[in-house]
Amino acid sequence: METVAAIKTLIQQLAQSTDQFGRAEINDALRELQYSLETPFDTVMRMSLDYPDIVDAKDTAFQKAFNTDQDCFHWLATQPTRIANFKVLLTDERTPNFLSMFPLEKELGSWSAEPEKALFVDIGGGMGHACIRLREKYPNQPGRVILQDLPPVLQAAQATQPLSGIESMPHNFHTPQPVQGAS
Known part of the structure; x- marks a missing residue:
């Protein structure tokens, strides 16, 4: 070696x-x-x-x-x-993000969530870029936007940029999902 x-x-x-x-x-x-x-x-x-x-x-x-x-x-x-x-690699801006490919408005339809209902859960979401993009494009959409990852990753994400309107939730995706019913 x-x-x-x-x-x-x-x-x-x-x-x-x-x-x-x-x-x-x-x-x-x-x-x-x-x-x-x-x-x-x-x-x-x-x-x-x-x-x-x-x-x-x-x-x-x-x-x-x-x-x-x-x-x-x-x-x-x-x-x-x-x-x-x-x-x-995960934040490569040259690749299209999910909001440019997924018809969110169509899928949500007339969905109106109570503020405590989950709208979007990014499992293993790293630095929160998908959550941030969602909140930037739809700032008034009701529902919780949840970033899930391991605690050290969430700490790094919170230290790197503001996660306003985004809930950080420690979670290992090899364990059962604690959030159910997200759109």
Whole structure:
């Protein structure tokens, strides 16, 4: 593994010594190398055929890949660089959000909720971007908008941006859902 660490260091040094176009070339070369070792299809097939149905979040391919006994989200919370990259991936503004694809007005129809009834529950919602977008687009829509995630993630979300009109609820999606009847 020392050789892999040395290669990683060399690549980082090379990336620091070039411009954005050079870094793009490095990324392309690394992607080609990755795919020459194992294509995404090969990875999915290997994982789907080599492992039984997941019945325990702490007994998956993830634990073997990262040599941990933690589930992926608790482990990820201990990895600042990886969690930062994961958050960027989840908040990628280049992808359409659900409000541009889902006909919310049509689905809600003439639904009028009492303020205590759940309108939307974002399970494993991370930093709350879906909830924020919903409240921004429909600020006067009655009903609770609930962001569910693990406590450290909710703390980070609340520290990062205001979650006005959004209820934060600690929840592990491997356990029974406490909110029922959301539209």
